[in-house]
Amino acid sequence: MTQPPPPPPPNEPPQDQPSQDQPSQSQPPQSQPPQGGFGAPQDPPPGGFGAPQDPPPGGFGAPQSPPPGGFGAPTPPPPAQGPGYGYPQAAPPAAPPQQPYGYPQTPPPPAGGPGYGYPGPQQQPQQPPYGYPQQAPYQAPYPTVVQGAGGGRKFNSSVVIIVAAVVAVALIVGGGVLYANSSGDDSRNNSSDTTGGGTGGKDDKDDKGDDTPSGGGGKEKVPSDTSSKVLFQVPAPAVKDDLSVTTVGSWLTDKVYAKSGNAEIVGYDPESGAKLWTIPLPGPVCLASRHTNDADRTAIVYEPAMPTKDAPSHGCSEVAALDLGTGKKLWTKTVKSGDQKISLGNVTVSGNTVAVGSTSGGAGLDISTGKSLWAPKPTDTCYDSGYGGGDALVAVRKCGEYGSNRQLHIQTIDPRSGKVVSEYEMSSGIEYASVVSTNPLVVAADVGDSAGDGSGISDFFSIDNKTGKLLTKISAPGKKYAAKCDGITKIEACSQLVVGNNKLYIPTEEHDGGAEYSRTNEIVAFDLATGKQTGERADAGDGYNISPLRMDGGNVLAYKRPPYDKGGQVVTIDGTSFKETKLLENPATETVRDAETSMLPDYAEIMYSGGRLYMSQVYARKPSSADDTEYLAVVFGTN
Template identity: 65%
Template structure:
């Protein structure tokens, strides 16, 4: 499978440990970061970084009875650090954009209607699909940030209305009322009596001889769960005491961001520890019980007597689905097989998006005539409910959200910034018709998707209220050398900006994490002399309410700055903030401490 890019160079040195003593033994010094680029001081001029080329993916197994044409894909390049110079010129500025370029942040945008196209849903999973009229392409967003995070069991609303983040009490950033359309339902996140957070605990980075994936983190009512090196660990939410460990024979490759109603999820992992600078292939899929701390079962998808390498794993309802270049497979959480690749298939399920619904990204045709089919399917049977055929020539697409259905793609490799996004597609998952196509030029918007193989790996995006919420790129603030940005909203019915805008505030950059009812939960990356913040943005008024602010001491700031929202996993719920890396790296031999995860909490 395609591995995520390695950590960029030029990261600032980290300070010593902070927070309460740990029950774990002291760890030796570690290599900086987990793929999270460091900024040498927010608000100061910075030199651009050279893009990095990720290591080549492990070889894929051939398809089931159907020779696969060479993919011919170029490995994704790591873009310059968050807000760094070096963005490519907007390709739409030189060639007229037929889909309606957005002229500026926070203003209604024109759209150009697209011509519908008809298509017959292609068979797969052994089901005859019905004829559906389709229009163009759609990109959906998973409401989590970074790789592999989700709050598995939200707290219950206690009925109080005076301490809920809503349209009252804006803090941090300016308010642009703009269009107040959309629903503004109150979320479950309450405003603490004191929003000042303290460090609850930190988890040291594990010792490794080579860069190792540690992607995957979840929060349940019982535990904060984080992937380590060839293991999954559960920790007390407040104290950091290790509650349980699930040992694995090899490293984790991918982790579903979704869970079942009773906190079960799924991961992909390697069958053994790989040799240095190599991979044993991500051929194993396991179901995990995050409350009990148990591995329920392990499965493989076989081609003859050989297990194929898997690229993507997700959960929808009680179904666990995996995708690959050899096709897709699914099981019930109990372990019962639901479907597997068919040797006679001329198309294959490259991957799935989960959550409220199950959506397949199905690839048809040879490399030079590729067409992606976005299919909403029954998670129990695999039967196609609706299908949208994207324009031929679009090689990769990422599912951002399954309900409403939003898909992202880099059409014609025009994003120019390595983000994987030039356009979003809003699709009706009942009919398969394209509702609207939203142009999001890479030089203007800062969301990211790794759609090469992972299908469901987008960050910096939230979907709700029939809106798409995305951050703008950084730009000059009002202070000397300062940078800032905004979150803006697009209407999923019209494709136009609503006029709503949430400003980060001078020196801060803001990133949406997820929805909380009708509100947007966002993280504000701070300037060099302050701590980060979590805010709730009212879905109607777009007023900001501060929920948490981290300490501004130097050691805490330095540790927090290693967890960039572009490359890290960030979970916020009920006054608790958890930030974790997705890579563990070999020690550099310095005396600086590096962390696998940081936990913050408010007093109220």
């Protein structure tokens, strides 16, 4: 499971082959897009390609010469893994360049080092990027919390939940009016942390383990023409001081595509890109739940002030609930341990509960009111390191000291009361675990640090979340499979894998394809009851690399990263026959492909619904020169 490094700007097609949708024009591989080239979704620059609603004359696809450098040329994104957005640890070093798929690649060095919840000495961290919290000294878990009676997570007054603000004013920008309810398409695709991995939730509410049909039933339709075009794009926010800030978080409802920017959340019309509302924040977003509830509400964690060079972090202490339908911040709170605000490392949503956690404390809060529902029960040696949400709420509870004495308890808990419903105790010595899915319950871990590739996965554990019984253990050697999880710093941060049909779908590592110099891979399935491969395989095809995005009923939606001379694709894989059907194919035009390949599943946020593909960055940085333009998001759609 080699953790892919961020790609460099994609290679040019051969010099004697012009790009498909524009006149032939050479462009150096390292060139960046021109200022204003890709355009803002509301006021695109003259001639801007992919402008929303009313593009200027000669817009996208017109036979005119593109601006020098083309739009969307990627810059190296932040690391795909590491201490996680907003978590108070050092940012990992930048990964080496990577060639586009279709060329041989050099694997990155394995990630290593202790992280989340590690109580002992650590290596000296590197200077984190702008907007990234600094390394905080280790705190004993829950230093002011005393053991409560019953239930395990009853609210304890020693963990003080402080109301910082209650905001109930809709911030509708430019008089924008929210659209009426749509036709009821339930195929929503919420943000998958920093990537396209699915873990249940509203997008997958028809896919609940044993109750899920064994294939079919998908709501995504095959268009008459699968060729896509750029519907709109969002320019990257301005960033000062040649540093970067986090922009993690994107969500999709029937009426809104919402995306985190620099200290704000903005709602866009999902087809035209027209701005519907803006929620301003005093500081950058650190963490974002990948889930929404049935009322289109979600939660974030953010800093209380903007970072500066003198104060690069103010701590990720503020948790807020958002109403994506109205564009309102419902409330903001902090969690304290004694007199100190806790810098939170995890936020998720399950039903009407927001769960936040860290090594120093946590809380369950009502998503509508912010009312405290429960707090994790502390002991001298145990604490909740974080939670996975969606259809159920699962806690990863750590007990014992670091090393061979460590034991992880995987607990399904009632979202409203915090009561433990079931519990599975993992073998001693496993330090980190990630929640892949909460219903059915699947957990990933790197047992004995045997993955060896920084993926965080050597094995998957399929658990009955009603009884806590282990159903099966699935071995997934890093040399064979390409999924990854960041269980060191985050609990719910797995990508390139999905769960449905009582199966686990994961991609293989890429390998030589049939054509000369080509590389490719496949998606394979494991049975969650037996742990065995089912024999089903979906091939990416020569030059492509395929990654699961989410379930669509009993079908699997997947994204295909393209070779150097083609556009990416979205396909649906029938859950019964495993037949692969193309839903969307992006333009092979050089400038479009450059923008697409700067936002890929191993480090960006990717969602697909209703014939539209949403791709966005999780960091923003200052362009390397005044002539360069960077993009926060790009949206493709079929006719």
